[in-house]
Amino acid sequence: MSTSNHTVKEARPQAGLPSVSTEVRIRHFLKLLTSYWLSSDWMFAWFGTAFLLGSKYIVIYMSVQANSWQHSFYDVVQNKQVDLFIPEIIKFFLINGCSAVVLVLDVYFYGMFSMRWRTFLTTEYVARWMKNNGFYSMERAALIDNPDQRIAEDIKDFTNSVMAIVVGLFGSITAGISFGSVLWSAAAPIRFLIAGYHISIPGDMLWYSLLYTVLTTGAIIWVGRPLISRTMRQQQVEADFRFGLIYIRRNAEQIAFLDAAPTEVQSLREAFDRIKKNYHRLILAQMGINATGHIFDSVGKLLPVFLTIPKYFAGTLTFGGVMAAQDAFRQMTSSLSFFYQAFQSFAQQIANVNRIWAFDQVLERGGASGIQVIKEDSREIAARDLRLDFYHNASLTIGDWTILPGQRWVVVGPSGIGKSSTMRAIAGLWPDGAGVVQVPSQGLTMFVPQRLYLPIGTLKNAICFPGSPDAYDDDQVISLLSVVGLQKHAQRLHESRSWADQLSPGEQQRLALVRILLYRPDRLVLDEATSALDMANALHFYATLLERLPSVTLISVVHDERLTPFHTHCLRLAAEGVTQSALDPEEETVC
Numbered sequence: 129m130s131t132s133n134h135t136v137k138e139a140r141p142q143a144g145l146p147s148v149s150t151e152v153r154i155r156h157f158l159k160l161l162t163s164y165w166l167s168s169d170w171m172f173a174w175f176g177t178a179f180l181l182g183s184k185y186i187v188i189y190m191s192v193q194a195n196s197w198q199h200s201f202y203d204v205v206q207n208k209q210v211d212l213f214i215p216e217i218i219k220f221f222l223i224n225g226c227s228a229v230v231l232v233l234d235v236y237f238y239g240m241f242s243m244r245w246r247t248f249l250t251t252e253y254v255a256r257w258m259k260n261n262g263f264y265s266m267e268r269a270a271l272i273d274n275p276d277q278r279i280a281e282d283i284k285d286f287t288n289s290v291m292a293i294v295v296g297l298f299g300s301i302t303a304g305i306s307f308g309s310v311l312w313s314a315a316a317p318i319r320f321l322i323a324g325y326h327i328s329i330p331g332d333m334l335w336y337s338l339l340y341t342v343l344t345t346g347a348i349i350w351v352g353r354p355l356i357s358r359t360m361r362q363q364q365v366e367a368d369f370r371f372g373l374i375y376i377r378r379n380a381e382q383i384a385f386l387d388a389a390p391t392e393v394q395s396l397r398e399a400f401d402r403i404k405k406n407y408h409r410l411i412l413a414q415m416g417i418n419a420t421g422h423i424f425d426s427v428g429k430l431l432p433v434f435l436t437i438p439k440y441f442a443g444t445l446t447f448g449g450v451m452a453a454q455d456a457f458r459q460m461t462s463s464l465s466f467f468y469q470a471f472q473s474f475a476q477q478i479a480n481v482n483r484i485w486a487f488d489q490v491l492e493r494g495g496a497s498g499i500q501v502i503k504e505d506s507r508e509i510a511a512r513d514l515r516l517d518f519y520h521n522a523s524l525t526i527g528d529w530t531i532l533p534g535q536r537w538v539v540v541g542p543s544g545i546g547k548s549s550t551m552r553a554i555a556g557l558w559p560d561g562a563g564v565v566q567v568p569s570q571g572l573t574m575f576v577p578q579r580l581y582l583p584i585g586t587l588k589n590a591i592c593f594p595g596s597p598d599a600y601d602d603d604q605v606i607s608l609l610s611v612v613g614l615q616k617h618a619q620r621l622h623e624s625r626s627w628a629d630q631l632s633p634g635e636q637q638r639l640a641l642v643r644i645l646l647y648r649p650d651r652l653v654l655d656e657a658t659s660a661l662d663m664a665n666a667l668h669f670y671a672t673l674l675e676r677l678p679s680v681t682l683i684s685v686v687h688d689e690r691l692t693p694f695h696t697h698c699l700r701l702a703a704e705g706v707t708q709s710a711l712d713p714e715e716e717t718v719c
């Protein structure tokens with residue numbers, strides 16, 4: 129028999145993200161942005177980008193053609209050239225027909241490309257989240273909120289808004305250049321006098337439209353500054369509210385038993401009030417942007433009229449020239465106004481990237497572990513200098529512990545002492561602490577917790593999980609259902625259900641035994657696997673297990689000491705120390 133101490137230790141550092149420089153964040157953003165173009169799908173990524181930008185260019189080219197059509201059409205009207213009227217109308221339909229075809233193709237390809245990019249990022253993030261049970265560590269240590277939202281929503285929004293911004297930016301620059309040249313051709317010099325010098329700047333229409341756009345964009349950005357932080361806050365409060373709803377669903381029965389619906393409604397109301405409050409502030413910011421945009425829009429409609437009409441009256445510009453210049457002015461200012469229109473999506477983008485960044489940080493930190501788990505080519509499970517650390521400044525020192533093949537260890541101790549955590553440490557799921565856990569690399573080690581995981585699907589699928597149901601005969605499964613007294617469910621083997629909600633906790637624990645007997649593991653770790661069973665059923669569970677798998681190496685956490693006779697050794701965890709002892713079933717040794 130050996131002893132070790134349960135001691136108080138230093139406070140565990142709080143889970144949280146280290147603060148990093150803007151440079152690191154920018155590097156992360158660029159990596160996220162470019163990873164698809166450097167992936168194995170790079171051909172599609174590059175060709176797709178070229179196609180998208182190409183089609184955007186054609187759309188703009190067609191609108192430049194439409195602008196030039198306006199010029200010639202209104203000149204034809206002004207000069208009363210009746211013979212050219214019909215050809216001009218045909219030209220109109222040709223230009224608009226081609227535009228329509230390109231626009232439709234563009235919409236289709238845009239959607240396809242964005243889904244392919246999203247698929248790439250989603251697959252990558254799901255794989256990283258699941259790797260080495262990272263999803264479990266995140267939940268256990270509450271490292272980050274709502275990883276599901278980060279994978280499902282943030283990545284979708286990221287790909288959508290980056291595409292909108294990049295394609296929109298390309299479009300606005302191309303349109304700016306194309307319509308800028310139209311404006312240049314309708315321009316006169318700007319003349320003014322400074323300190324006795326006559327200054328003349330050519331291209332008045334172009335400069336006025338640029339100045340107008342800069343003023344609009346500057347004003348919108350200034351007015352909409354608070355939008356970024358409010359959008360980020362909105363995403364956070366929306367996620368909290370959604371999580372609250374999910375949490376109620378997850379604990380529906382417990383809440384119903386407690387008749388605690390009014391309390392839950394109250395906390396949901398408070399969470400929703402936070403949404404409402406921030407949404408109000410968000411709307412105010414959007415209102416400011418819309419009002420400013422509207423004022424500039426109205427001015428933008430009149431401005432080209434005032435700029436071109438004097439030239440028409442002076443005879444330096446034809447009527448077609450006036451119409452074309454006005455259209456070009458509007459096209460150019462509206463394409464450049466993309467910057468302010470994209471402002472809101474930009475605000476959302478920053479919030480998304482921040483959330484994905486935080487998720488990445490946690491994923492990268494994932495592997496760190498104080499307790500080392502190594503696989504050895506031996507048949508024993510062994511712990512060396514094992515110490516488990518808990519969040520409440522306590523630790524549990526197990527020390528050295530060896531489980532030889534065929535031995536059956538019972539682990540007992542008061543609630544909260546660390547029995548389940550010790551099992552987690554053996555499975556490599558409890559990283560906090562120190563020491564080494566050595567597990568055999570050969571054969572199957574199976575861990576069975578109190579609550580069995582039953583995926584949604586057929587009963588057979590749930591029993592055989594994680595293996596394929598096709599790997600086992602129906603007859604074999606049905607006969608094992610009878611062994612554990614669940615023959616009444618044999619008819620439902622191929623029924624699809626959420627079995628975790630359909631079976632009682634005790635039935636689920638009996639299903640665990642069916643799963644164990646199907647898999648026939650070499651080593652079995654049971655963590656209160658019979659806690660929901662009455663004593664007769666619990667005794668039957670252990671008796672059946674040992675009858676069918678007599679040489680299994682067993683570690684089981686139990687609360688009821690009537691189950692200790694099924695074991696050969698005992699590990700007792702207590703505040704004053706951990707003890708190990710051999711049990712003699714003949715003499716009914718107390719653990």
Ligand SMILES: Nc1ncnc2c1ncn2[C@@H]1O[C@H](COP(=O)(O)OP(=O)(O)OP(=O)(O)O)[C@@H](O)[C@H]1O
Binds near residue numbers: 268542546548
């Ligand atoms: N996911 C977790 N995150 C943080 N602390 C945890 C987590 N799970 C357990 N703990 C803490 O670790 C300590 C040991 O818990 P553990 O579940 O191992 O106790 P136990 O001996 O199995 O208790 P019981 O007999 O009640 O099941 C407890 O103080 C508990 O608060």
